[in-house]
Amino acid sequence: MISGDALPSWNDGATKRAILEFVARVSDDGGPDFVPVEERIAVFDNDGTLWPEQPMPTQLVFALDRVKQLAPSHPDWKGRQPFKSVLEGDLRARAAGGERGIAEILAATHAGNTSEEFTAIVERWIDSVRHPRYERPYPEVVYQPMLEVLRLMRANRFRTFIVSGGGVEFMRPWAERAYGIPPEQVIGSRARLRYEVRSGKPVLTRQPEVELVDNKAGKPVGIAQVIGRRPIAAFGNSDGDFEMLEWTTAAKGRRLGVIVHHTDAVREWAYDRDYGFAPLARGLLEAPERGWTVVDMKRDWKLVFGFQR
Amino acid sequence: MISGDALPSWNDGATKRAILEFVARVSDDGGPDFVPVEERIAVFDNDGTLWPEQPMPTQLVFALDRVKQLAPSHPDWKGRQPFKSVLEGDLRARAAGGERGIAEILAATHAGNTSEEFTAIVERWIDSVRHPRYERPYPEVVYQPMLEVLRLMRANRFRTFIVSGGGVEFMRPWAERAYGIPPEQVIGSRARLRYEVRSGKPVLTRQPEVELVDNKAGKPVGIAQVIGRRPIAAFGNSDGDFEMLEWTTAAKGRRLGVIVHHTDAVREWAYDRDYGFAPLARGLLEAPERGWTVVDMKRDWKLVFGFQR
Numbered sequence: 001m002i003s004g005d006a007l008p009s010w011n012d013g014a015t016k017r018a019i020l021e022f023v024a025r026v027s028d029d030g031g032p033d034f035v036p037v038e039e040r041i042a043v044f045d046n047d048g049t050l051w052p053e054q055p056m057p058t059q060l061v062f063a064l065d066r067v068k069q070l071a072p073s074h075p076d077w078k079g080r081q082p083f084k085s086v087l088e089g090d091l092r093a094r095a096a097g098g099e100r101g102i103a104e105i106l107a108a109t110h111a112g113n114t115s116e117e118f119t120a121i122v123e124r125w126i127d128s129v130r131h132p133r134y135e136r137p138y139p140e141v142v143y144q145p146m147l148e149v150l151r152l153m154r155a156n157r158f159r160t161f162i163v164s165g166g167g168v169e170f171m172r173p174w175a176e177r178a179y180g181i182p183p184e185q186v187i188g189s190r191a192r193l194r195y196e197v198r199s200g201k202p203v204l205t206r207q208p209e210v211e212l213v214d215n216k217a218g219k220p221v222g223i224a225q226v227i228g229r230r231p232i233a234a235f236g237n238s239d240g241d242f243e244m245l246e247w248t249t250a251a252k253g254r255r256l257g258v259i260v261h262h263t264d265a266v267r268e269w270a271y272d273r274d275y276g277f278a279p280l281a282r283g284l285l286e287a288p289e290r291g292w293t294v295v296d297m298k299r300d301w302k303l304v305f306g307f308q309r
Numbered sequence: 310m311i312s313g314d315a316l317p318s319w320n321d322g323a324t325k326r327a328i329l330e331f332v333a334r335v336s337d338d339g340g341p342d343f344v345p346v347e348e349r350i351a352v353f354d355n356d357g358t359l360w361p362e363q364p365m366p367t368q369l370v371f372a373l374d375r376v377k378q379l380a381p382s383h384p385d386w387k388g389r390q391p392f393k394s395v396l397e398g399d400l401r402a403r404a405a406g407g408e409r410g411i412a413e414i415l416a417a418t419h420a421g422n423t424s425e426e427f428t429a430i431v432e433r434w435i436d437s438v439r440h441p442r443y444e445r446p447y448p449e450v451v452y453q454p455m456l457e458v459l460r461l462m463r464a465n466r467f468r469t470f471i472v473s474g475g476g477v478e479f480m481r482p483w484a485e486r487a488y489g490i491p492p493e494q495v496i497g498s499r500a501r502l503r504y505e506v507r508s509g510k511p512v513l514t515r516q517p518e519v520e521l522v523d524n525k526a527g528k529p530v531g532i533a534q535v536i537g538r539r540p541i542a543a544f545g546n547s548d549g550d551f552e553m554l555e556w557t558t559a560a561k562g563r564r565l566g567v568i569v570h571h572t573d574a575v576r577e578w579a580y581d582r583d584y585g586f587a588p589l590a591r592g593l594l595e596a597p598e599r600g601w602t603v604v605d606m607k608r609d610w611k612l613v614f615g616f617q618r
């Protein structure tokens with residue numbers, strides 16, 4: 001099933017070979033590593049694995065823009081942290097708010113709407129903004145080598161799922177366009193939803209409460225809830241993906257765990273254990289003993305983005 | 310796409326026509342009611358819609374059997390309700406325990422295991438017991454006319470999902486065999502899961518806490534969480550399915566809402582508003598004004614089960 005070069009944006013070497021061999025072996029009917037089509041599930045983290053998470057995760061950019069949009073109806077925000085810093089554009093002070101500040105910003109900007117309203121808000125936003133460094137719409141700023149992996153797997157009858165710490169209703173509106181991944185194959189963190197009938201019209205409203213944090217130990221939980229099967233391949237880039245790779249590769253049979261290591265300060269960014277939003281330390285340390293493949297972005301990727309061709 | 314008689318177990322009449330016409334129209338490329346393939350989502354309640362829920366819901370039979378299995382390690386149950394009645398086989402006393410008693414029985418019999426252990430328990434049980442009236446394994450005691458609807462829809466590139474108040478991990482082990490519905494297309498009530506590593510082996514353990522009651526207003530929520538699209542067809546049989554039918558049929562475009570009305574005391578059972586586990590009253594009352602199709606089991610179904618041929 002694998003003809004020509006299925007991964008043209010990957011340099012030849014051990015990393016590329018590991019991915020190609022895995023796909024070839026599990027698809028080889030009659031071979032010792034064959035996996036039936038219905039079990040060919042591959043899961044992909046999003047931020048830092050399929051698209052950049054620098055200079056900050058895209059959903060946080062969205063949330064900060066929402067604070068500015070919503071500010072006129074929240075006059076108290078002018079004098080209240082963390083909103084005050086956001087409105088004044090003071091990034092350092094905002095960063096000092098840390099996780100608690102971010103959680104407060106997410107809660108204030110992600111709840112209250114119906115699911116349909118929120119989807120429309122995300123669609124308008126994603127079409128109106130550009131990535132600050134690459135100056136293109138975010139859905140175009142996606143890793144070309146990873147698009148090729150998604151395509152290779154689907155050509156070999158894998159189903160490809162996103163399993164991200166990001167919000168599921170933030171990703172679904174554009175994931176199909178960016179990655180060819182339909183809404184029902186997007187798993188993410190989620191707000192509690194409430195069904196209600198408003199003047200005769202049923203709606204689902206987003207509650208100010210997170211039902212699932214689809215990160216770390218939450219990733220295998222999200223996978224079990226939605227897919228109900230254990231994946232055979234998992235791709236991540238931070239320790240938020242550790243348990244997903246562990247869960248995937250601990251099962252019997254041929255399995256693939258891949259960590260994208262950001263080593264390319266020229267074409268993208270170089271970072272790992274010191275990245276506050278999503279550090280990578282344990283994954284790098286344990287990858288060899290666990291048999292996980294580490295992508296060295298600088299060395300393994302011929303190009304990072306399709307528009308760089 | 311619809312050739313010959315796609316619904317041979319349905320008597321000719323308005324009900325059969327409504328289903329056939331709906332499928333034909335939304336699949337008619339170029340017609341006014343055409344729906345693209347990716348939006349062709351149909352949702353089906355399970356208990357009472359795809360298989361019987363009499364003399365009591367199958368998952369409750371399972372839970373009562375589990376009480377007996379687990380009793381040796383719970384000596385206190387002999388003197389404690391609702392377990393005492395279950396162990397003494399006193400159905401009336403048990404029924405008196407009502408919803409609270411049932412919830413207690415479900416909690417005691419459905420938590421504590423890992424997901425994999427629970428799956429194995431369900432598999433062993435479902436293969437070892439028989440339906441008390443039809444004396445066949447439960448996965449064979451399924452409505453033949455509904456199997457034909459599932460097949461007809463899939464032949465027209467619908468994806469068919471179960472959306473049931475039953476437990477998702479109770480249904481997934483046998484839903485593919487019984488209905489051709491794979492695990493990732495089964496949505497149900499779910500226990501909270503916790504990921505942990507036990508002596509080096511990662512497991513998901515079922516917590517004694519229900520995270521989603523996938524019934525009534527919980528059904529559209531479950532659909533939004535897992536599918537992220539609004540279905541275009543919904544089949545149910547009780548008021549537990551009301552909101553799912555409402556959510557499905559309130560959207561613009563051609564939609565199908567179907568209620569299976571149990572009217573056949575000879576071949577199956579005749580019941581509706583007085584069935585304690587899952588009454589049907591509001592659905593019957595409002596079906597005409599909402600344009601929902603009501604299946605009269607006695608009149609519309611040529612046969613109920615395939616084994617009755």
